[in-house]
Amino acid sequence: MKPDLRFDFIADMQKSTLTVRREFAAKRQLVWDCYTKCELLDQWYAPKPLTTKTKSFDFNEGGHWHFAMIDPNGTHYWSRTDYETITPIDGYTGYDGFTDETGVINPDLPRSHINMTFTDKGDHTLTETVVSYNAPEDLQTVIDMGMEDGMTSTLERLDELLVKLTA
Amino acid sequence: MDNYNASLDTLFHALADPTRRAVVQRLVKGPAPVKELAAPYDMALPSFMKHISVLEEAGLIASKKQGRVRTCTFNPDKLAAAEKWFDDQRTIWASRFDNLDTLLTTLQGETDET
Numbered sequence: 001m002k003p004d005l006r007f008d009f010i011a012d013m014q015k016s017t018l019t020v021r022r023e024f025a026a027k028r029q030l031v032w033d034c035y036t037k038c039e040l041l042d043q044w045y046a047p048k049p050l051t052t053k054t055k056s057f058d059f060n061e062g063g064h065w066h067f068a069m070i071d072p073n074g075t076h077y078w079s080r081t082d083y084e085t086i087t088p089i090d091g092y093t094g095y096d097g098f099t100d101e102t103g104v105i106n107p108d109l110p111r112s113h114i115n116m117t118f119t120d121k122g123d124h125t126l127t128e129t130v131v132s133y134n135a136p137e138d139l140q141t142v143i144d145m146g147m148e149d150g151m152t153s154t155l156e157r158l159d160e161l162l163v164k165l166t167a
Numbered sequence: 168m169d170n171y172n173a174s175l176d177t178l179f180h181a182l183a184d185p186t187r188r189a190v191v192q193r194l195v196k197g198p199a200p201v202k203e204l205a206a207p208y209d210m211a212l213p214s215f216m217k218h219i220s221v222l223e224e225a226g227l228i229a230s231k232k233q234g235r236v237r238t239c240t241f242n243p244d245k246l247a248a249a250e251k252w253f254d255d256q257r258t259i260w261a262s263r264f265d266n267l268d269t270l271l272t273t274l275q276g277e278t279d280e281t
Contacts, residue, residue, distance in 0.1 A: 007264065009257045018256065022264045026271040034267055034274075044270045047262035136183045 016133040024125045028118050031125040032089040061086050066103040091117035110138030181225035187218050194241035201237045
């Protein structure tokens with residue numbers, strides 16, 4: 001059922017960046033909405049089996065999205081995306097950081113810079129996300145955290161949600 | 168877990184340098200003497216040996232001296248640890264995008280019906 005949609009995932013350790021490209025079978029405006037409206041973000045942003053919960057949202061330059069990704073045990077992983085520049089519906093830039101429940105950014109953990117772009121590809125939309133860290137050490141810190149959280153180890157069986165949709 | 172993280176730390180430092188990455192890429196194909204590994208680089212041997220030590224400390228390669236020849240070999244286990252992390256990241260993004268596919272299909276369905 002899933003069409004053959006482009007998905008590139010490129011890690012550049014020298015530059016401490018991740019470049020993720022993905023094609024979606026939808027018009028650019030709709031994909032843009034899914035990235036920039038919290039009621040839609042809540043429905044897809046967290047990887048399975050986690051869910052997303054928005055605490056506050058202000059999609060404006062200088063505004064931010066404060067949200068949690070919640071694992072099946074109820075553990076909340078709080079994050080905050082700060083919006084730096086916004087060019088509807090071409091792209092936006094900002095910073096991702098780890099916070100507590102109150103939204104205060106944890107100064108001990110690295111923030112990553114995000115550059116999102118949306119382009120037409122026929123009837124489809126191509127998105128590109130470039131995640132950059134200041135230094136290899138920052139990327140390393142995040143790698144270590146991911147392992148401690150165990151977030152990465154529990155992700156599997158993605159197809160079940162496709163089944164859910166068709167039902 | 169702590170040992171795993173510590174080793175990843177040195178591993179990423181080791182791979183942050185283009186010369187060291189090239190040496191690892193060469194050794195993936197098979198063992199080689201230091202002299203052969205150093206040949207492509209315009210670098211004094213002591214400087215090159217520093218790169219070799221960083222790679223050894225990270226556990227990416229091992230070296231053994233027989234007579235006057237020091238031969239280096241690749242240790243695949245270490246690189247596998249880093250690859251696993253990137254694989255996990257890829258899985259996260261893939262899962263997230265699958266969710267978005269689902270949502271987009273639903274949203275487009277709603278639009279079509281109206």
